[in-house]
Structure formats: structure tokens, C-alpha cells
Amino acid sequence: MGEDSTQKDYLSVRMDQLRGTGKAISFDLYLKLGVDHFVPVFSKTTGIDYHRLQHYRSKGIFELYIRAADQAAFEQYVSSPLWEQLEQPGLSPERQAALLLSLTEQAVVEAFSELPITEETVRNLAQTLHAYVQTMLKSPTILALMLKLVSRGGASFYHAAAVSVFSLFLGRASGVVEEAELEMLAMGGFLHDIGLVHLPKEIVQKAGALDPAERRMIETHPQVGLEQIKGFEEVPEGVRQIIYQHHERPDGSGYPNGLTSRAISPFIPLVRVADGFTSLVTRQPWRPAYSVGEALRILKEEGGQYDPGWLKLLQKMVWEKG
Ligand SMILES: [Fe+2]
Ligand SMILES: [Fe+2]
Numbered sequence: 001m002g003e004d005s006t007q008k009d010y011l012s013v014r015m016d017q018l019r020g021t022g023k024a025i026s027f028d029l030y031l032k033l034g035v036d037h038f039v040p041v042f043s044k045t046t047g048i049d050y051h052r053l054q055h056y057r058s059k060g061i062f063e064l065y066i067r068a069a070d071q072a073a074f075e076q077y078v079s080s081p082l083w084e085q086l087e088q089p090g091l092s093p094e095r096q097a098a099l100l101l102s103l104t105e106q107a108v109v110e111a112f113s114e115l116p117i118t119e120e121t122v123r124n125l126a127q128t129l130h131a132y133v134q135t136m137l138k139s140p141t142i143l144a145l146m147l148k149l150v151s152r153g154g155a156s157f158y159h160a161a162a163v164s165v166f167s168l169f170l171g172r173a174s175g176v177v178e179e180a181e182l183e184m185l186a187m188g189g190f191l192h193d194i195g196l197v198h199l200p201k202e203i204v205q206k207a208g209a210l211d212p213a214e215r216r217m218i219e220t221h222p223q224v225g226l227e228q229i230k231g232f233e234e235v236p237e238g239v240r241q242i243i244y245q246h247h248e249r250p251d252g253s254g255y256p257n258g259l260t261s262r263a264i265s266p267f268i269p270l271v272r273v274a275d276g277f278t279s280l281v282t283r284q285p286w287r288p289a290y291s292v293g294e295a296l297r298i299l300k301e302e303g304g305q306y307d308p309g310w311l312k313l314l315q316k317m318v319w320e321k322g
Contacts, residue, residue, distance in 0.1 A: 010038055010065040013074060015053065019124045020081035022102055023047040027070035027077075031061070038065055050109040058115050083131040096135050103128040104161050111190070112160065112197050122234045129186040132168060133179065159278060164189035166274035170310060173317050174270075181238070181267075188242030189271055191235075195225025195243070207285040219255045222247060241265040246275060251304050269307035273299065273314055276306055292318055 010030060024047050030038040041056075041064065042048045056064075066074050082099045085091075091099075107128045110121045167189035171177035177185065196204050199221060203214045210218065225243040229235045245268050248254040250261035280295035290298065296315050299306050 009068055011068050011071060012063045012065055015057065015062050015064060016120065017078045018048065018053065019106065019120075020083055020103065020127060021048075021078055022082055022085075022099075023050075025077060027066055027073045030065040030067075031056070032063070032065055050106050054109050054113045054115070058113065083127055086131050086135060100128075100131060100135060103131060107190070108160055111194065114197070117194065117228050119232050119234065122229065122232050125190065126183070126187060126234050129164065129183055129190065132165070132186050133182050137172075137179075158282060159193065160190050162278040162282075163192060163271070163274050166278060166314070167271050169317060170270050170274060170313055171267075173313055174310075184236045184238040185242075185267060185270070187235070188239040188267065189274055191225070191229070191239060192242050192246045192271060192275065193221065193225070194228055195221035195223065198224055198228070205285050219247070222256050238265070238267060242267060242271050246271055249305050250307070270310050273306050273310040276302075277314060 010032070012032075013029075025042060026044060028040045028044060029042040029048070031041045032038055041052070056062075082103050086096060086099050107121075107125045111117055111125060164186045167185045168182055171182050171185045196218075199217060203210070203217055206214070222244045226240060229240065229243070242265075244256070245259065245264055248257065248259040248264050248268060250264065250269070252258050252260040276299050277295055280290045280298055281292060283289040296311070296318075299311055300308075
């Protein structure tokens with residue numbers, strides 16, 4: 001094959017076009033290493049690996065290539081993102097949960113990578129969480145399924161997705177939270193610990209007790225998180241408050257500002273319950289996971305730290321659905 005025909009054989013595609021699409025592809029994707037030098041990186045058999053995609057972005061690579069003959073297949077693929085597939089009537093709950101999980105995985109890989117979070121990432125996340133809310137409104141029983149699937153991911157994946165899902169369901173179960181606020185809660189739950197990504201891993205994942213300097217470092221994560229999303233128009237004010245205030249306690253003993261209940265924004269108690277519960281039922285570097293029953297008991301015994309009303313609702317929700 002001559003050089004001309006080789007060049008013509010490949011078409012460049014923007015990596016951004018792959019946002020919201022599924023892992024399974026019916027064509028191969030190539031990386032261009034030099035003039036006429038293309039290597040396959042994602043294939044029909046391997047599908048797309050979101051971590052590797054993010055790795056390419058971190059190296060400043062934003063374009064991949066397809067075979068010219070696959071153009072129609074590629075266009076078909078990017079024209080039917082997962083959030084649209086979710087809206088098809090008659091999907092089984094398992095399929096809905098699997099589609100949501102795939103979207104979540106992409107969103108988490110992007111949001112929690114070493115790269116600074118971008119507006120594009122947040123837009124993608126907003127769309128994913130919109131899909132959460134819509135799916136939940138249609139099929140409330142999806143909670144148990146989501147959690148089962150989500151628990152297979154890594155620690156930050158589990159935590160972000162689980163706090164998001166629990167906040168969403170608590171909001172929904174209360175019956176007092178409006179739909180736009182549900183999306184805000186889902187996003188706040190998802191991003192609340194985003195500041196931890198840029199703190200030293202040795203401290204964030206430390207198995208032993210933290211010394212005072214390390215503790216002060218960890219306590220900067222609400223502020224660090226807030227700075228990461230500064231200027232992003234898609235992020236509602238409520239999400240900023242969740243990121244910044246989720247460690248404030250009603251008795252004023254929290255951080256970063258030691259606010260008391262009146263000064264703490266109204267959704268914080270809900271997110272704190274979701275956050276505390278998720279942490280307890282997850283295995284941590286320093287202890288095994290608690291059972292659901294133990295976790296609820298511990299939260300109740302923390303007297304004053306967690307809002308009794310939201311705790312009660314959580315208890316009702318997990319016993320009924322679990
Ligand atoms: Fe936190
Ligand atoms: Fe958290």
C-alpha cells in the first residue's frame with residue numbers, strides 16, 4: 001500500500017466525541033505515532049478502557065483515528081449516547097443499571113484523575129446525573145441494583161457514586177426535594193470530596209492515625225475542592241456549598257469554618273448522612289466495612305453530628321429496599 005492510500009485510510013476523530021458512549025465498539029480506534037504510523041489502541045474485542053483514554057488526555061493527546069471504511073459505524077456509535085439509550089422504553093432494570101454504571105465509570109475516571117477537572121468533565125457529569133435522576137424517577141427499585149454494581153469499583157468510585165446515589169434517594173424519599181434540586185444533590189454527592197484528589201495519596205489513604213499536620217492537610221479538602229470548580233457555570237451554588245460545607249457540624253465543631261446549624265446550608269445534613277453511612281459500610285485502609293445495621297447504630301450514637309430526621313429516613317430506605 002502506498003503512502004497516499006495509507007493516509008487516506010484513516011480519519012481523525014476527537015476523543016471528546018467518545019463521552020457518554022458505551023465501551024463496546026464495532027470498529028477499531030488507532031493512535032497516530034508518526035506520519036503513516038497508526039497503532040490500534042481500542043478494538044472491537046477489547047472495547048474502550050476509560051482509564052487509558054484519560055491517560056492519553058494527560059499526555060496531551062486529544063485525537064484518535066478510525067479506518068475510513070468505519071466512518072458510518074463511528075457516526076452511528078457517537079450518535080446514540082448511553083443517556084439516550086436509557087430513555088428507550090422497556091429496558092430491563094439490569095440494563096438500565098449497567099448503562100448508568102458505564103456512564104458513572106467514565107465520569108469518575110475523568111473527575112478523579114490527576115488532571116485538573118474541566119468544564120467539559122462537569123458537563124458530562126451533569127448529563128450522567130440527569131440520567132440517574134430520570135432513571136430513578138421511572139424505576140425507584142433500581143437503588144439496590146446500582147449499589148451492587150457500584151461496589152465493584154475502586155474506593156473513590158464507590159464513594160463518589162454511592163454518596164451521590166444515597167443523597168439522591170434520600171432527597172427523593174423525603175418528598176420535599178424538587179427535581180432540579182435532586183440533580184443538584186446528585187452532583188454535590190458526587191463531587192463533595194473532589195478536593196481529596198489533589199492532596200498527597202500517602203495521607204489520604206494512610207492506614208494509621210493522622211498526626212496534627214496531616215489532619216490539617218486533610219481538612220483543607222473542602223477549600224481545595226471549591227477552588228477546582230471555580231468559574232464553572234454548570235455547577236450550581238448548592239453543589240459549591242456541599243463541597244465546601246460537608247464537614248461542618250451543627251454544634252460548630254466541624255471544619256473549615258466551624259459553622260453552626262443556622263449558618264449551614266439546608267442540604268448539608270442530608271449529604272452528611274449519606275457520606276457518613278457510605279464511609280461506614282465501605283472497607284477503609286484502617287478497618288473492615290461495617291454492616292448496614294452497625295453503620296446505622298454508629299451514626300445514631302454520634303449524637304449531634306448527624307441529623308436524626310435524615311438518619312431515620314435512611315434507615316427506612318435501606319431496610320425497605322435492601
Ligand atoms: Fe470530605
Ligand atoms: Fe466523603
